[in-house]
Amino acid sequence: MRLSRITIKNYSRIADLDLHVGSHLVIVGANDVGKTSVLRAIDLALGSAAQLYQSLSVQDLAAADEPLTVAVQFVDFSETERAAFYREIDSDPLTKTESLDVRLEVVVDPDDTDSVLISRWSPGRGEVRPLTREQISTLGWRYLPAVRQASAAQLESPTGAVKTLLRALEPDLGDERVALGEILNSFNSTLAGSAPLSELLSGVANRLSDAMPRTITPEELAVRSSADPTASVLEGVSLYTRSDDGYVPISEQSDGIRQLIAMTLFDLAEGAANVIAIDEPEIHLHPSSQRTVADLLASDRNQKILVTHSPYIVQKFDPSAVVAVDPNGVCHQLDPDRVTLEERVQAHWWSPRMIEALTARIVIAVEGVADRLIVEAAARTLGISLDRIGASVFELGGAENFPAVYKLLGPAGFGIDMLGLVDYAEKGKWIGAVGGRERDVVGRTVFVSKADLEDEYCRALGVQVMATRLTNAGVAKDFDALRAACATEDISSMTPEAIAKYCRSSGGQPRVNRKVPSALAVSKGLTIAEVQAMESVHALLVEIERRTDS
Template identity: 50%
Template sequence: MRISRLQITNHRRIQDFDIEIRRHAVIVGANDVGKSSILRMLNLVLGTSTAGLYQALTPGDLRNPNEPLVVNVWWNDFTEKNRRPFPSEISIAEDQETEYLLVRMLVEAHPEDEEAITVRRWFPESGHERMPSREQLEEFGWRYLRATRSSSMIEGAHSPVRTLLASADLGSNEESLKILLNEFNEELSQNEAVAELLGRVAMHLSRAMPRSVSEDDFAVRSVADPSSDVLQDVSIFLNRDGEQVSLLEQSDGARQLMSMTLFDLAEGAANVLAIDEPEIHLHPTSQRTVADLLSGEGNQKIIVTHSPYVLQRFEPAEVISVDRHGHCHQIGNDKLSKVEKVRAHWWSPRLLEALTARFVILVEGDADRVIVEAVATKLGIDLDRLGAVVIELDGADKFTNVFPLLGPRGFGPTLLGLVDKAESAKWVDAFGGNPGDVVDKMVFISDSDLEDEYTRALGGSVAAQAFIDGGFCKERAILQSSGVKALEDVSEHEAAKFCRRKGKVEAATCIAEVLDTCTAEKIGSVARLVRKLDELSRQ
């Protein structure tokens, strides 16, 4: 069985949503937009005891304290084994064929205690209001790996190592191992040094305890109980250079990589594995390795991530993007074919970084990115602090390929664009509506292009000197190109024409070095863009 749909209303961090959960679900977005809250709500509905619900939930989880917080989870694809614990809870859809199971959690502020809540969790289409039984919770097969995982994830009481060892079938060797453990414990108990140690322990404890104790009241033995689990005190070690090294002694990255891999292996019988930030401590290549493991067939994965390398390994249909306002977006079924057409070229870590940002600035090329970043710096607007990423498209015509992914009907981050005047019509039309509602609000148009704007801002001679000082060209080259004998005679038009012909990126890099607050403000389209970005970040 797997989760097919999720609906959450009136949560403090997340805007109301009702989304389809496809094969897997990868939840992505900037920091502090509510991604982990989605996993938390799922864990409360599917993997927490009733007592745990009252410990974890507070009135602060409700956006409107006068309304209930409601979480609905739909399941489908049942096996015969899945059906047995739900004899009256599984429903038949309107098509008279499809089966589904709806479980609901409803949280309300307590009417008489402002610091308390009431919680109901039940199957609303079952004809009864009983809470899920322990057997039913176990049949959900929900397993959750938090972002705050520690070393206990490797070797704790409920770690995947312990789960794997507990599932090991020792066969006929189990009896012989029990005999060996008993013999070991017996030899240990007869050892004179151990007996002397226990005598000293008993003597000292007798001074503090209400009754005296003797060495016969204690035993030194293996933690593993030969009568139950002979592997209780056994662990997995790595063989390195002739030594056996504990998994806990590995690097943070190696531990995380092993813990995720072992978690996936140990929980192979689970229906749904939920993992918050699988990329923690991992190098990008290891992030891709883990993502390949998680994105395969088998049980359903629900993942929260900031990593474009993890995101890239999943299908666009499986991605749920959370924007800066807490709204969830996914590509609609009617748009998936259009996205698939451009996937080979655009489903890359560079573009997917946009889904982890609060704001996305699309520009035509690298030269535009250099100028945008420089102008923002000179105007005191920190793009990184605002959570803004600048994505270069390698040509204005590529915008129509990217817009289905990043536009309002795609993954929906807050999108701004910078484009030359000649190419602007398609960009403005893509957003739809009145051009007056788009220009200088979402699309910012350079007149006639960015090279014209920054040479006008600096003046032709200053721009020419910047090219020379930055090593972009020799003085003679730009004088010959401009048809003049002195730098002060180089016009704005000729300076712009020269850098278009000889190399826009190198020219933009030189210009970025000489900008100050005054000249940055004069590059009108870019200044308006970053000012608008700053304004949006304050809303």
């Protein structure tokens, strides 16, 4: 079985949500927006019932007079799963589609308003039946939280990856299990007959008798293998790496290596699990290792639900699998019935830098690197911290790409507030992508540089200032070289249009692009007056401040 839908209502840690789940689910967002709370809520609905009352309180309800509900829907059942939920699996009378709903409901106890009452059941055919231990096991839910250390306990504790993996292997040992049991019995018998060990136990018994309220005899103590041959012959076995210096326990590897091993073994050990949830799988991992883990997680061995900050992990999953949590705790995902992304859009834009846009409060779309440099420098000059207010400048790599990216990130996609800075000649495509009348779009969502950004900043700074900054930055060798390139007698006869043409040109060399060096030169020493004179850029930044202050 696999998850197909998750609904959470009245949870104080996250806004109400209703998510569709395909092959996998990847949750992204800034810190403290509620990403982990989504996993926690699902774990409360599907995990062990032992800690429910310790894990939930009145404070978890957004509104005390309404129930907190978590509803999880499963589809695609095996015969074993149907047998375990034969009363609970529902079948649509028209489509014959089968589904299993699991629901958690938390309400304030009417007799003790500081406490809660918790119900967890599967509605099925209208019966309210608590889930049995067998049914919880059949759901196949596994959760690895982020509050963990890549330590020996994570790998080798009774619930760690190594022990889980070995326990799963034990039934397959067959005749070898009997042989190993005999060896363990022989080993324990030899230990019991060892004279030095018997002497050691006598000394320990004497010391314990002095410390405890009763006498301890040597016969009450034993040195033996931790494995009980009647229960498990692999209980005392662990995993080591081998080198020229001998065998080294995996618990003694570096944090990053331990995390990689743990993640790999966790996935392998839980191969029979239907859904594996991992919070921040990138912990302790170098980017190259994050990419390796991403391949592992994106496989179809089982369904994954991930919370991550890693662009390398997000990149491995289809955009339809991603949920972006905004600063208000609201979850956004692509509607598969409304948005069909072209393959070229997915391939070109679903890159590591996309996660910054997905987690931003506002995305500022610009045509290229030079535009980004100017916008960021202008913001700094005006004292606007784009990072602090959650604004991300996103390079499109060409004005023609705006419609596709707006469709992906904007209202019809992930619902991110999106603005754009574009040259006058390209404004029609951008206005068309946003939709609506030009007078309602320009200056509100799309900001137009006339004729382009180079022309605008050259007019804003003036000929003399531009000439000085270009020569000081080495974009032009000296004033004479700049004058010659602009075909003028001297600097005073140069026009802003001529310098703008120089800034956007290649100088006749195919691999030379002056746009970025010119933008860097302009950005050094920008004044407030110069920024204000760059009308489109200034208007864009004023609008960003207006939106983030509201």
